[in-house]
Amino acid sequence: MKRTFLSAILCMFSLGQVSAQEIDYPDSFDEPMKLFPEAMGDFHWEISSDNELAQEYFNQGFQLMYAFAKEDAARSFQASHLADPDCAICWWGEAWAWGSYLNGAMTTAQAPRAYFALQQALANIANATEKEAAMIRALEVRYVQEFDPETRRIQDEAYAEAMAEVAEKHPDDLDIATLYADALFLLEERRGYRSLEDPNVIRLHNVLLSVLDRDIRHPGACHLLVHATESTPTPELAAPCARFLGNTIPGASHINHMPSHTWNEMGLWHDAVRSNTIAWHSDQKAAIGKGFAIYPTHNLTMLYYAAAMGGESAAAIQAAKDLAKLNRNTAMLSMALIRFGRFDEVLEVTNKPNGEINVSMYDFSQGYAALKTGDLAKAKSISGSLWELTDTTTARFRFHDGKDIVGTLAGILEGEIAWAEGNLEAAAEAFRRATDYYTNLNYDEPEPLPFSPRHWLGAAYMELGAYDNALSQYRQDLEEHPHNIWGLWGAQKALEQLGQADAVIDQDLYEAFQYADIWIPDTKH
Numbered sequence: 001m002k003r004t005f006l007s008a009i010l011c012m013f014s015l016g017q018v019s020a021q022e023i024d025y026p027d028s029f030d031e032p033m034k035l036f037p038e039a040m041g042d043f044h045w046e047i048s049s050d051n052e053l054a055q056e057y058f059n060q061g062f063q064l065m066y067a068f069a070k071e072d073a074a075r076s077f078q079a080s081h082l083a084d085p086d087c088a089i090c091w092w093g094e095a096w097a098w099g100s101y102l103n104g105a106m107t108t109a110q111a112p113r114a115y116f117a118l119q120q121a122l123a124n125i126a127n128a129t130e131k132e133a134a135m136i137r138a139l140e141v142r143y144v145q146e147f148d149p150e151t152r153r154i155q156d157e158a159y160a161e162a163m164a165e166v167a168e169k170h171p172d173d174l175d176i177a178t179l180y181a182d183a184l185f186l187l188e189e190r191r192g193y194r195s196l197e198d199p200n201v202i203r204l205h206n207v208l209l210s211v212l213d214r215d216i217r218h219p220g221a222c223h224l225l226v227h228a229t230e231s232t233p234t235p236e237l238a239a240p241c242a243r244f245l246g247n248t249i250p251g252a253s254h255i256n257h258m259p260s261h262t263w264n265e266m267g268l269w270h271d272a273v274r275s276n277t278i279a280w281h282s283d284q285k286a287a288i289g290k291g292f293a294i295y296p297t298h299n300l301t302m303l304y305y306a307a308a309m310g311g312e313s314a315a316a317i318q319a320a321k322d323l324a325k326l327n328r329n330t331a332m333l334s335m336a337l338i339r340f341g342r343f344d345e346v347l348e349v350t351n352k353p354n355g356e357i358n359v360s361m362y363d364f365s366q367g368y369a370a371l372k373t374g375d376l377a378k379a380k381s382i383s384g385s386l387w388e389l390t391d392t393t394t395a396r397f398r399f400h401d402g403k404d405i406v407g408t409l410a411g412i413l414e415g416e417i418a419w420a421e422g423n424l425e426a427a428a429e430a431f432r433r434a435t436d437y438y439t440n441l442n443y444d445e446p447e448p449l450p451f452s453p454r455h456w457l458g459a460a461y462m463e464l465g466a467y468d469n470a471l472s473q474y475r476q477d478l479e480e481h482p483h484n485i486w487g488l489w490g491a492q493k494a495l496e497q498l499g500q501a502d503a504v505i506d507q508d509l510y511e512a513f514q515y516a517d518i519w520i521p522d523t524k525h
Contacts, residue, residue, distance in 0.1 A: 039251020067252035267482025269310030276303035308450035311516030334365035407437030
Protein backbone atom coordinates (compact mmCIF):
# COMPACT_ATOMS: atom_id res chain seq x y z
CA MET A 1 0.00 0.00 0.00
CA LYS A 2 1.28 3.46 -0.88
CA ARG A 3 1.71 5.76 2.08
CA THR A 4 -0.29 8.99 2.26
CA PHE A 5 0.03 11.94 4.57
CA LEU A 6 -3.75 12.19 4.87
CA SER A 7 -3.79 13.53 8.41
CA ALA A 8 -1.26 16.19 7.53
CA ILE A 9 -3.19 17.14 4.44
CA LEU A 10 -6.43 17.39 6.36
CA CYS A 11 -4.66 19.69 8.80
CA MET A 12 -3.68 21.88 5.89
CA PHE A 13 -7.16 21.99 4.37
CA SER A 14 -8.24 24.51 6.96
CA LEU A 15 -5.53 26.82 5.70
CA GLY A 16 -6.73 26.43 2.13
CA GLN A 17 -3.22 25.68 0.95
CA VAL A 18 -3.63 22.37 -0.81
CA SER A 19 -6.35 20.67 -2.78
CA ALA A 20 -8.49 18.00 -1.18
CA GLN A 21 -6.66 14.94 -2.37
CA GLU A 22 -4.46 12.21 -1.00
CA ILE A 23 -0.83 12.30 -1.98
CA ASP A 24 0.76 8.96 -2.83
CA TYR A 25 4.29 8.14 -1.73
CA PRO A 26 6.55 5.22 -2.70
CA ASP A 27 6.30 2.05 -0.66
CA SER A 28 9.68 2.77 0.96
CA PHE A 29 7.97 5.53 2.94
CA ASP A 30 6.16 2.83 4.93
CA GLU A 31 9.47 2.20 6.72
CA PRO A 32 11.27 4.66 9.01
CA MET A 33 14.42 6.07 7.46
CA LYS A 34 17.64 5.19 9.24
CA LEU A 35 20.84 7.11 9.61
CA PHE A 36 23.83 5.71 7.73
CA PRO A 37 26.90 7.30 9.35
CA GLU A 38 29.34 4.82 7.72
CA ALA A 39 28.03 5.71 4.27
CA MET A 40 28.07 9.48 4.75
CA GLY A 41 30.88 11.99 4.41
CA ASP A 42 31.74 14.96 6.63
CA PHE A 43 29.20 17.27 4.96
CA HIS A 44 27.37 19.67 7.29
CA TRP A 45 24.88 22.44 6.56
CA GLU A 46 23.79 24.19 9.76
CA ILE A 47 20.00 24.44 10.13
CA SER A 48 17.96 26.58 12.49
CA SER A 49 16.91 23.69 14.69
CA ASP A 50 18.24 22.60 18.06
CA ASN A 51 17.13 19.05 17.36
CA GLU A 52 20.28 17.01 16.71
CA LEU A 53 18.37 14.24 14.95
CA ALA A 54 16.79 16.75 12.57
CA GLN A 55 20.25 18.10 11.78
CA GLU A 56 21.72 14.64 11.14
CA TYR A 57 18.89 13.61 8.83
CA PHE A 58 19.11 16.94 7.02
CA ASN A 59 22.84 16.42 6.41
CA GLN A 60 22.14 12.92 5.14
CA GLY A 61 19.36 14.09 2.83
CA PHE A 62 21.54 16.80 1.33
CA GLN A 63 24.34 14.34 0.60
CA LEU A 64 21.97 11.82 -0.94
CA MET A 65 20.61 14.49 -3.26
CA TYR A 66 24.16 15.28 -4.30
CA ALA A 67 24.47 11.54 -5.02
CA PHE A 68 21.23 11.49 -7.07
CA ALA A 69 19.55 9.11 -4.60
CA LYS A 70 16.32 11.08 -4.76
CA GLU A 71 13.93 8.79 -2.92
CA ASP A 72 16.30 8.12 -0.03
CA ALA A 73 17.05 11.83 0.13
CA ALA A 74 13.35 12.63 0.38
CA ARG A 75 12.96 10.01 3.12
CA SER A 76 15.89 11.54 5.01
CA PHE A 77 14.47 15.06 4.78
CA GLN A 78 11.09 13.70 5.86
CA ALA A 79 12.76 12.12 8.91
CA SER A 80 14.33 15.50 9.57
CA HIS A 81 11.00 17.33 9.77
CA LEU A 82 9.41 14.45 11.66
CA ALA A 83 12.09 15.02 14.29
CA ASP A 84 11.29 18.75 14.28
CA PRO A 85 7.92 19.52 12.62
CA ASP A 86 8.51 23.27 13.03
CA CYS A 87 11.74 23.17 11.03
CA ALA A 88 10.94 25.06 7.85
CA ILE A 89 14.23 24.27 6.10
CA CYS A 90 13.70 20.55 6.81
CA TRP A 91 10.44 20.75 4.84
CA TRP A 92 12.33 22.70 2.16
CA GLY A 93 14.69 19.72 1.88
CA GLU A 94 11.89 17.32 1.06
CA ALA A 95 10.39 19.78 -1.42
CA TRP A 96 13.77 20.15 -3.14
CA ALA A 97 14.24 16.37 -3.28
CA TRP A 98 10.99 15.79 -5.18
CA GLY A 99 11.88 18.30 -7.90
CA SER A 100 13.66 17.83 -11.20
CA TYR A 101 17.28 16.77 -11.14
CA LEU A 102 19.88 16.27 -13.81
CA ASN A 103 18.86 12.72 -14.66
CA GLY A 104 15.12 13.18 -14.60
CA ALA A 105 12.35 15.77 -14.73
CA MET A 106 9.81 16.02 -11.95
CA THR A 107 6.86 13.75 -12.63
CA THR A 108 3.16 14.28 -12.10
CA ALA A 109 3.36 11.88 -9.15
CA GLN A 110 6.20 13.84 -7.53
CA ALA A 111 4.78 17.31 -8.11
CA PRO A 112 2.06 17.14 -5.40
CA ARG A 113 4.62 15.90 -2.88
CA ALA A 114 6.94 18.79 -3.70
CA TYR A 115 4.14 21.33 -3.55
CA PHE A 116 2.81 20.01 -0.23
CA ALA A 117 6.26 20.01 1.40
CA LEU A 118 6.84 23.56 0.17
CA GLN A 119 3.54 24.70 1.68
CA GLN A 120 4.62 23.25 5.01
CA ALA A 121 7.93 25.06 4.74
CA LEU A 122 6.13 28.32 4.04
CA ALA A 123 3.77 27.71 6.96
CA ASN A 124 6.80 27.49 9.26
CA ILE A 125 8.92 30.15 7.59
CA ALA A 126 8.81 32.34 10.69
CA ASN A 127 11.14 29.78 12.28
CA ALA A 128 13.68 30.08 9.46
CA THR A 129 16.76 32.25 9.20
CA GLU A 130 16.90 34.90 6.49
CA LYS A 131 19.01 32.60 4.32
CA GLU A 132 16.69 29.65 4.83
CA ALA A 133 13.66 31.80 4.05
CA ALA A 134 15.28 32.92 0.80
CA MET A 135 15.87 29.31 -0.21
CA ILE A 136 12.27 28.42 0.60
CA ARG A 137 10.83 31.35 -1.33
CA ALA A 138 12.98 30.46 -4.34
CA LEU A 139 10.99 27.22 -4.56
CA GLU A 140 7.69 29.12 -4.69
CA VAL A 141 8.26 29.82 -8.39
CA ARG A 142 9.37 26.25 -9.05
CA TYR A 143 6.36 24.37 -7.66
CA VAL A 144 2.82 25.23 -8.66
CA GLN A 145 -0.38 23.63 -7.52
CA GLU A 146 -1.56 22.74 -11.02
CA PHE A 147 1.64 21.20 -12.41
CA ASP A 148 1.86 20.67 -16.16
CA PRO A 149 4.96 18.82 -17.43
CA GLU A 150 4.62 20.61 -20.77
CA THR A 151 5.20 24.00 -19.17
CA ARG A 152 7.76 22.91 -16.57
CA ARG A 153 10.51 24.97 -18.21
CA ILE A 154 8.70 28.18 -17.28
CA GLN A 155 9.01 27.27 -13.61
CA ASP A 156 12.59 26.04 -14.07
CA GLU A 157 13.67 29.33 -15.63
CA ALA A 158 12.01 31.30 -12.86
CA TYR A 159 13.69 29.09 -10.27
CA ALA A 160 17.13 29.64 -11.82
CA GLU A 161 16.59 33.39 -11.67
CA ALA A 162 15.48 33.16 -8.05
CA MET A 163 18.51 31.06 -7.10
CA ALA A 164 20.79 33.55 -8.83
CA GLU A 165 19.50 36.21 -6.41
CA VAL A 166 19.92 33.92 -3.40
CA ALA A 167 23.46 33.03 -4.46
CA GLU A 168 24.32 36.71 -4.94
CA LYS A 169 23.09 37.53 -1.44
CA HIS A 170 24.99 34.62 0.10
CA PRO A 171 28.24 34.37 -1.87
CA ASP A 172 30.06 32.43 0.85
CA ASP A 173 27.58 29.56 0.95
CA LEU A 174 29.00 26.96 -1.41
CA ASP A 175 25.89 24.80 -1.29
CA ILE A 176 23.66 27.64 -2.37
CA ALA A 177 26.06 28.30 -5.25
CA THR A 178 25.84 24.61 -6.14
CA LEU A 179 22.04 24.75 -6.05
CA TYR A 180 22.22 27.72 -8.41
CA ALA A 181 24.47 25.75 -10.77
CA ASP A 182 22.07 22.82 -10.61
CA ALA A 183 19.22 25.15 -11.58
CA LEU A 184 21.25 26.43 -14.54
CA PHE A 185 22.12 22.91 -15.65
CA LEU A 186 18.43 21.95 -15.72
CA LEU A 187 17.95 24.51 -18.48
CA GLU A 188 20.51 22.76 -20.70
CA GLU A 189 20.09 19.69 -22.86
CA ARG A 190 21.18 16.74 -20.73
CA ARG A 191 22.82 14.79 -23.54
CA GLY A 192 25.08 15.59 -26.45
CA TYR A 193 28.25 17.58 -26.97
CA ARG A 194 28.72 21.02 -25.40
CA SER A 195 30.53 23.95 -26.94
CA LEU A 196 33.00 25.80 -24.74
CA GLU A 197 31.95 28.98 -26.55
CA ASP A 198 28.32 28.66 -25.46
CA PRO A 199 27.71 31.49 -22.94
CA ASN A 200 25.41 29.24 -20.90
CA VAL A 201 28.11 26.59 -20.65
CA ILE A 202 30.66 29.25 -19.68
CA ARG A 203 28.36 30.55 -16.94
CA LEU A 204 27.67 27.05 -15.62
CA HIS A 205 31.37 26.15 -15.56
CA ASN A 206 32.27 29.41 -13.84
CA VAL A 207 29.74 28.91 -11.05
CA LEU A 208 30.91 25.37 -10.39
CA LEU A 209 34.60 26.26 -10.58
CA SER A 210 34.01 29.13 -8.15
CA VAL A 211 32.81 26.57 -5.61
CA LEU A 212 35.62 24.12 -6.26
CA ASP A 213 38.26 26.85 -6.10
CA ARG A 214 37.21 27.23 -2.47
CA ASP A 215 36.53 23.57 -1.69
CA ILE A 216 38.03 21.04 -4.10
CA ARG A 217 36.21 18.26 -2.24
CA HIS A 218 32.69 19.63 -2.63
CA PRO A 219 30.62 16.59 -3.72
CA GLY A 220 27.73 18.41 -5.32
CA ALA A 221 29.78 20.88 -7.35
CA CYS A 222 32.25 18.25 -8.53
CA HIS A 223 29.47 15.84 -9.49
CA LEU A 224 27.89 18.52 -11.65
CA LEU A 225 31.22 19.66 -13.12
CA VAL A 226 32.03 16.13 -14.26
CA HIS A 227 28.73 16.05 -16.16
CA ALA A 228 29.21 19.60 -17.45
CA THR A 229 32.66 18.83 -18.88
CA GLU A 230 32.54 15.19 -19.97
CA SER A 231 31.03 16.01 -23.36
CA THR A 232 33.29 19.00 -24.05
CA PRO A 233 36.81 19.06 -25.52
CA THR A 234 38.20 19.61 -21.99
CA PRO A 235 36.92 16.87 -19.67
CA GLU A 236 40.14 17.28 -17.72
CA LEU A 237 38.70 20.45 -16.13
CA ALA A 238 36.98 18.14 -13.66
CA ALA A 239 40.05 15.98 -12.99
CA PRO A 240 41.35 17.90 -9.94
CA CYS A 241 38.12 17.48 -8.00
CA ALA A 242 37.37 14.03 -9.45
CA ARG A 243 40.44 12.73 -7.62
CA PHE A 244 38.59 13.36 -4.37
CA LEU A 245 34.97 12.94 -5.42
CA GLY A 246 34.60 9.18 -5.05
CA ASN A 247 35.32 9.28 -1.31
CA THR A 248 33.29 12.36 -0.38
CA ILE A 249 30.16 10.27 0.30
CA PRO A 250 31.78 6.85 0.82
CA GLY A 251 28.69 4.64 0.69
CA ALA A 252 26.87 6.34 -2.19
CA SER A 253 27.68 4.25 -5.25
CA HIS A 254 26.91 6.96 -7.77
CA ILE A 255 29.41 9.32 -6.14
CA ASN A 256 32.00 6.51 -6.04
CA HIS A 257 31.36 5.95 -9.73
CA MET A 258 31.25 9.54 -11.00
CA PRO A 259 35.01 10.11 -11.47
CA SER A 260 34.94 7.40 -14.13
CA HIS A 261 33.05 9.72 -16.47
CA THR A 262 36.10 11.96 -16.46
CA TRP A 263 38.61 9.09 -16.50
CA ASN A 264 36.93 7.47 -19.53
CA GLU A 265 37.11 10.69 -21.52
CA MET A 266 40.75 11.16 -20.55
CA GLY A 267 41.58 7.52 -21.29
CA LEU A 268 42.53 6.73 -17.68
CA TRP A 269 40.96 3.31 -17.99
CA HIS A 270 42.34 1.71 -14.85
CA ASP A 271 41.22 4.65 -12.74
CA ALA A 272 37.74 4.20 -14.24
CA VAL A 273 37.85 0.50 -13.40
CA ARG A 274 38.73 1.29 -9.78
CA SER A 275 35.99 3.93 -9.44
CA ASN A 276 33.32 1.56 -10.68
CA THR A 277 34.64 -1.37 -8.67
CA ILE A 278 34.25 0.72 -5.51
CA ALA A 279 30.79 1.79 -6.69
CA TRP A 280 29.78 -1.84 -7.18
CA HIS A 281 31.00 -2.56 -3.65
CA SER A 282 28.71 0.17 -2.32
CA ASP A 283 25.84 -1.28 -4.36
CA GLN A 284 26.43 -4.60 -2.63
CA LYS A 285 26.86 -3.00 0.80
CA ALA A 286 23.35 -1.59 0.43
CA ALA A 287 22.03 -5.09 1.12
CA ILE A 288 23.47 -4.96 4.63
CA GLY A 289 22.62 -1.34 5.35
CA LYS A 290 26.09 0.10 4.80
CA GLY A 291 25.66 1.70 1.41
CA PHE A 292 23.26 3.08 -1.16
CA ALA A 293 22.73 1.28 -4.46
CA ILE A 294 22.34 4.00 -7.08
CA TYR A 295 22.22 2.97 -10.75
CA PRO A 296 24.00 -0.38 -10.17
CA THR A 297 23.57 -1.51 -13.78
CA HIS A 298 25.22 1.71 -14.97
CA ASN A 299 28.14 1.15 -12.61
CA LEU A 300 28.68 -2.35 -13.97
CA THR A 301 28.33 -1.24 -17.59
CA MET A 302 30.91 1.50 -17.09
CA LEU A 303 33.19 -1.01 -15.35
CA TYR A 304 32.96 -3.54 -18.17
CA TYR A 305 33.52 -0.85 -20.81
CA ALA A 306 36.55 0.76 -19.15
CA ALA A 307 38.14 -2.62 -18.46
CA ALA A 308 37.59 -3.69 -22.07
CA MET A 309 39.32 -0.56 -23.36
CA GLY A 310 42.16 -0.97 -20.88
CA GLY A 311 42.78 -4.65 -21.57
CA GLU A 312 41.69 -5.82 -18.12
CA SER A 313 39.87 -8.94 -19.22
CA ALA A 314 39.10 -10.40 -15.79
CA ALA A 315 37.45 -7.19 -14.59
CA ALA A 316 35.53 -6.71 -17.84
CA ILE A 317 34.18 -10.23 -18.00
CA GLN A 318 33.30 -10.41 -14.31
CA ALA A 319 31.46 -7.09 -14.50
CA ALA A 320 29.55 -8.35 -17.54
CA LYS A 321 28.69 -11.55 -15.69
CA ASP A 322 27.41 -9.58 -12.70
CA LEU A 323 25.43 -7.38 -15.07
CA ALA A 324 23.82 -10.41 -16.68
CA LYS A 325 22.82 -11.68 -13.23
CA LEU A 326 21.44 -8.31 -12.26
CA ASN A 327 19.34 -7.52 -15.34
CA ARG A 328 19.37 -10.81 -17.30
CA ASN A 329 20.99 -9.04 -20.24
CA THR A 330 23.68 -11.25 -21.77
CA ALA A 331 24.57 -8.84 -24.58
CA MET A 332 27.45 -7.19 -22.73
CA LEU A 333 28.77 -10.51 -21.47
CA SER A 334 28.79 -11.86 -25.02
CA MET A 335 30.66 -8.84 -26.36
CA ALA A 336 33.17 -8.88 -23.50
CA LEU A 337 34.00 -12.48 -24.31
CA ILE A 338 34.40 -11.57 -28.00
CA ARG A 339 36.68 -8.67 -27.12
CA PHE A 340 39.03 -11.02 -25.30
CA GLY A 341 38.86 -13.94 -27.72
CA ARG A 342 36.99 -16.39 -25.50
CA PHE A 343 34.97 -17.77 -28.38
CA ASP A 344 34.13 -21.14 -26.88
CA GLU A 345 32.67 -19.38 -23.84
CA VAL A 346 30.51 -17.18 -26.07
CA LEU A 347 28.82 -20.27 -27.45
CA GLU A 348 28.04 -21.36 -23.90
CA VAL A 349 25.95 -18.21 -23.33
CA THR A 350 22.56 -19.59 -24.31
CA ASN A 351 20.18 -17.11 -22.66
CA LYS A 352 19.25 -14.60 -25.35
CA PRO A 353 18.51 -11.09 -24.01
CA ASN A 354 15.43 -9.00 -24.64
CA GLY A 355 15.24 -5.98 -26.94
CA GLU A 356 16.08 -5.79 -30.60
CA ILE A 357 19.46 -4.11 -30.23
CA ASN A 358 20.56 -6.26 -27.30
CA VAL A 359 19.62 -9.31 -29.36
CA SER A 360 21.70 -8.01 -32.27
CA MET A 361 24.74 -7.73 -29.98
CA TYR A 362 24.15 -11.27 -28.77
CA ASP A 363 23.65 -12.60 -32.31
CA PHE A 364 26.78 -10.82 -33.55
CA SER A 365 28.77 -12.45 -30.78
CA GLN A 366 27.33 -15.86 -31.57
CA GLY A 367 28.14 -15.41 -35.27
CA TYR A 368 31.66 -14.18 -34.56
CA ALA A 369 32.33 -17.09 -32.19
CA ALA A 370 30.88 -19.54 -34.70
CA LEU A 371 33.26 -18.25 -37.37
CA LYS A 372 36.26 -18.54 -35.07
CA THR A 373 35.31 -22.11 -34.13
CA GLY A 374 34.82 -23.26 -37.69
CA ASP A 375 31.11 -22.78 -38.41
CA LEU A 376 31.27 -20.49 -41.44
CA ALA A 377 27.67 -21.18 -42.49
CA LYS A 378 26.27 -19.99 -39.17
CA ALA A 379 28.43 -16.87 -39.29
CA LYS A 380 27.21 -16.03 -42.79
CA SER A 381 23.60 -16.57 -41.82
CA ILE A 382 23.89 -14.23 -38.84
CA SER A 383 25.78 -11.67 -40.93
CA GLY A 384 22.94 -11.56 -43.43
CA SER A 385 20.36 -11.19 -40.67
CA LEU A 386 22.30 -8.31 -39.13
CA TRP A 387 22.47 -6.45 -42.44
CA GLU A 388 18.76 -6.97 -42.95
CA LEU A 389 18.09 -5.60 -39.47
CA THR A 390 20.36 -2.62 -40.18
CA ASP A 391 18.14 -1.71 -43.12
CA THR A 392 14.81 -2.21 -41.34
CA THR A 393 15.16 -1.42 -37.65
CA THR A 394 13.61 1.67 -36.14
CA ALA A 395 14.70 0.73 -32.62
CA ARG A 396 16.78 3.00 -30.44
CA PHE A 397 19.41 2.06 -27.90
CA ARG A 398 19.67 4.71 -25.21
CA PHE A 399 20.53 7.82 -27.30
CA HIS A 400 21.47 6.07 -30.53
CA ASP A 401 19.73 4.98 -33.68
CA GLY A 402 19.78 1.21 -33.44
CA LYS A 403 20.79 0.85 -37.09
CA ASP A 404 24.15 2.47 -36.38
CA ILE A 405 24.98 -0.12 -33.72
CA VAL A 406 23.71 -3.03 -35.79
CA GLY A 407 25.47 -1.76 -38.92
CA THR A 408 28.75 -1.52 -37.03
CA LEU A 409 28.44 -5.10 -35.83
CA ALA A 410 27.29 -6.37 -39.24
CA GLY A 411 30.29 -4.76 -40.94
CA ILE A 412 32.76 -6.25 -38.44
CA LEU A 413 31.32 -9.73 -38.85
CA GLU A 414 31.17 -9.48 -42.65
CA GLY A 415 34.77 -8.31 -42.70
CA GLU A 416 35.90 -11.22 -40.55
CA ILE A 417 34.10 -13.67 -42.86
CA ALA A 418 35.78 -12.12 -45.92
CA TRP A 419 39.16 -12.28 -44.18
CA ALA A 420 38.59 -15.95 -43.30
CA GLU A 421 37.89 -16.61 -46.99
CA GLY A 422 41.11 -14.87 -48.01
CA ASN A 423 39.54 -11.73 -49.50
CA LEU A 424 41.36 -8.95 -47.66
CA GLU A 425 40.11 -6.15 -49.90
CA ALA A 426 36.50 -7.15 -49.19
CA ALA A 427 37.34 -7.40 -45.51
CA ALA A 428 38.73 -3.87 -45.45
CA GLU A 429 35.68 -2.58 -47.31
CA ALA A 430 33.35 -4.20 -44.78
CA PHE A 431 35.33 -2.74 -41.89
CA ARG A 432 35.18 0.70 -43.55
CA ARG A 433 31.42 0.35 -43.81
CA ALA A 434 31.27 -0.61 -40.12
CA THR A 435 33.32 2.47 -39.28
CA ASP A 436 30.92 4.70 -41.21
CA TYR A 437 28.02 3.48 -39.08
CA TYR A 438 30.13 3.77 -35.94
CA THR A 439 30.91 7.44 -36.53
CA ASN A 440 27.17 8.21 -36.48
CA LEU A 441 26.85 7.18 -32.83
CA ASN A 442 26.06 9.97 -30.38
CA TYR A 443 28.00 10.90 -27.27
CA ASP A 444 27.28 8.44 -24.48
CA GLU A 445 28.76 7.18 -21.23
CA PRO A 446 29.59 4.50 -21.71
CA GLU A 447 29.53 3.96 -25.44
CA PRO A 448 27.26 1.11 -26.54
CA LEU A 449 30.13 -1.07 -27.83
CA PRO A 450 33.30 -2.02 -25.91
CA PHE A 451 35.44 -1.81 -29.04
CA SER A 452 35.87 0.29 -32.16
CA PRO A 453 35.70 -1.06 -35.74
CA ARG A 454 38.86 0.94 -36.35
CA HIS A 455 40.71 -1.83 -34.52
CA TRP A 456 39.62 -4.24 -37.26
CA LEU A 457 40.11 -1.79 -40.10
CA GLY A 458 43.61 -0.98 -38.91
CA ALA A 459 44.44 -4.68 -38.72
CA ALA A 460 43.18 -5.24 -42.27
CA TYR A 461 45.33 -2.38 -43.56
CA MET A 462 48.31 -3.89 -41.76
CA GLU A 463 47.70 -7.22 -43.47
CA LEU A 464 47.41 -5.44 -46.83
CA GLY A 465 50.68 -3.62 -46.24
CA ALA A 466 48.92 -0.23 -46.18
CA TYR A 467 50.77 0.84 -43.05
CA ASP A 468 50.09 4.56 -43.40
CA ASN A 469 46.36 3.87 -43.59
CA ALA A 470 46.60 1.54 -40.60
CA LEU A 471 48.44 4.17 -38.56
CA SER A 472 45.82 6.76 -39.51
CA GLN A 473 43.03 4.52 -38.19
CA TYR A 474 44.82 3.78 -34.95
CA ARG A 475 45.64 7.42 -34.35
CA GLN A 476 42.01 8.36 -35.00
CA ASP A 477 40.96 5.69 -32.53
CA LEU A 478 43.35 7.13 -29.94
CA GLU A 479 41.82 10.56 -30.42
CA GLU A 480 38.41 9.06 -29.76
CA HIS A 481 39.56 6.75 -26.94
CA PRO A 482 42.84 8.08 -25.52
CA HIS A 483 45.38 5.54 -24.26
CA ASN A 484 43.27 2.48 -25.09
CA ILE A 485 45.54 -0.54 -25.32
CA TRP A 486 44.24 -1.77 -28.68
CA GLY A 487 44.86 1.51 -30.47
CA LEU A 488 48.27 1.89 -28.86
CA TRP A 489 49.34 -1.61 -29.87
CA GLY A 490 48.19 -1.12 -33.43
CA ALA A 491 49.85 2.28 -33.73
CA GLN A 492 53.13 0.94 -32.43
CA LYS A 493 53.09 -1.99 -34.87
CA ALA A 494 52.22 0.27 -37.80
CA LEU A 495 55.06 2.62 -36.89
CA GLU A 496 57.47 -0.31 -36.72
CA GLN A 497 56.50 -1.35 -40.24
CA LEU A 498 57.08 2.21 -41.43
CA GLY A 499 60.52 2.25 -39.82
CA GLN A 500 59.38 4.90 -37.35
CA ALA A 501 58.84 5.24 -33.64
CA ASP A 502 56.81 7.46 -31.33
CA ALA A 503 58.10 7.80 -27.79
CA VAL A 504 54.68 8.89 -26.51
CA ILE A 505 53.00 5.81 -28.01
CA ASP A 506 55.72 3.58 -26.57
CA GLN A 507 55.41 5.07 -23.09
CA ASP A 508 51.60 4.97 -23.16
CA LEU A 509 51.62 1.32 -24.21
CA TYR A 510 54.15 0.45 -21.51
CA GLU A 511 51.91 2.05 -18.90
CA ALA A 512 48.78 0.38 -20.29
CA PHE A 513 50.38 -3.04 -19.88
CA GLN A 514 50.98 -2.34 -16.19
CA TYR A 515 47.28 -2.98 -15.61
CA ALA A 516 46.31 -5.20 -18.55
CA ASP A 517 46.09 -8.95 -17.98
CA ILE A 518 46.29 -9.93 -21.65
CA TRP A 519 48.81 -10.30 -24.42
CA ILE A 520 47.99 -9.29 -27.97
CA PRO A 521 49.15 -11.35 -30.95
CA ASP A 522 50.60 -9.49 -33.91
CA THR A 523 47.44 -10.20 -35.94
CA LYS A 524 44.81 -8.98 -33.51
CA HIS A 525 41.66 -8.59 -35.55
